[in-house]
Amino acid sequence: MRWDDFRRSDNVEDDRDSGGGFGGGGGFGLPMGGGGLGIGAMVVLGLVGWALGIDPSILISGAEIATGGRGGQYQQPYEQPTTRRTTGAPKDQMGDFVAAILGNTEDTWSVIFKESGQEYRPPRLRLFAGSLPGGCGLAQAAMGPFYCPTDKRIYIDTSFFNDIRVRFKGCSGKACEFAEAYVLAHEVGHHVQNLLGILPKAQAAQRAAGDKVAANRIQVRVELQADCFGGIWANRSNQKWKSIEPGDVEAALQTAAAIGDDRLQKQSRGTVVPDSFTHGSSAQRQRWFTTGLKEGKVSACNTFAASTL
Ligand SMILES: [Zn+2]
Numbered sequence: 551m552r553w554d555d556f557r558r559s560d561n562v563e564d565d566r567d568s569g570g571g572f573g574g575g576g577g578f579g580l581p582m583g584g585g586g587l588g589i590g591a592m593v594v595l596g597l598v599g600w601a602l603g604i605d606p607s608i609l610i611s612g613a614e615i616a617t618g619g620r621g622g623q624y625q626q627p628y629e630q631p632t633t634r635r636t637t638g639a640p641k642d643q644m645g646d647f648v649a650a651i652l653g654n655t656e657d658t659w660s661v662i663f664k665e666s667g668q669e670y671r672p673p674r675l676r677l678f679a680g681s682l683p684g685g686c687g688l689a690q691a692a693m694g695p696f697y698c699p700t701d702k703r704i705y706i707d708t709s710f711f712n713d714i715r716v717r718f719k720g721c722s723g724k725a726c727e728f729a730e731a732y733v734l735a736h737e738v739g740h741h742v743q744n745l746l747g748i749l750p751k752a753q754a755a756q757r758a759a760g761d762k763v764a765a766n767r768i769q770v771r772v773e774l775q776a777d778c779f780g781g782i783w784a785n786r787s788n789q790k791w792k793s794i795e796p797g798d799v800e801a802a803l804q805t806a807a808a809i810g811d812d813r814l815q816k817q818s819r820g821t822v823v824p825d826s827f828t829h830g831s832s833a834q835r836q837r838w839f840t841t842g843l844k845e846g847k848v849s850a851c852n853t854f855a856a857s858t859l
Pocket of ligand 1: 737740773776
């Protein structure tokens, strides 16, 4: 992937120092059944959330699937911590890459929004290591990247970059950059859904649905649309910056397959439970990313109208 020419975003918040240990701890490195929380604690948190009427989908994750696709254990958003953090484009390799991809999604989506007479307001992105900082008040740190609609931030645990290459084995070598960019673009896709009013509508529909199975079905459409939006970014970025190199798309598709719910559930439990899918199967994720990549326009990504996903 070619990204040297990308403008670096100023919307990166570097919280890696205050997280305690670079790439250490966190519990994300191994496929643990409970993801760091006992099953009892998860049941309790789930029930608390249910009783308080908190929407479990308030936090849309690109990788909560890594702990088995459970979507219920959230707490209420809490106060932002007052730790000092660096703002602006980081200078190290990982930070520079993230700032470049985020900057490129900003430039790309600004153009797309302008085409329909709208203004794109970019999300902020917080890099952290180890324990999760503030935001959506997630109950555990054992997660990959996710988007928090309430504070309009993308959160990325630095261990994610290692996971993409080593644990999920979705890519190898330089092609990993595009696979990583695709996952970032997926999270930005959730922000676009938020700006377009799709997320609030989907969440209302999930509340109205009442049961978890129906809510999960809606969630799958949300996730596949974010994949499709990621494909739109890749399409437009390649048109203008010639950013895609041979092998890149294959690496992204491999990654999409590697982080499909069916694959991850097989890894973690040995069986597949379709009703609990929240991100879609590997084939579905590949299909919708490809659709966005080919078509390059939002109207091609209506996963909510599609009769077959
Ligand atoms: Zn997602």
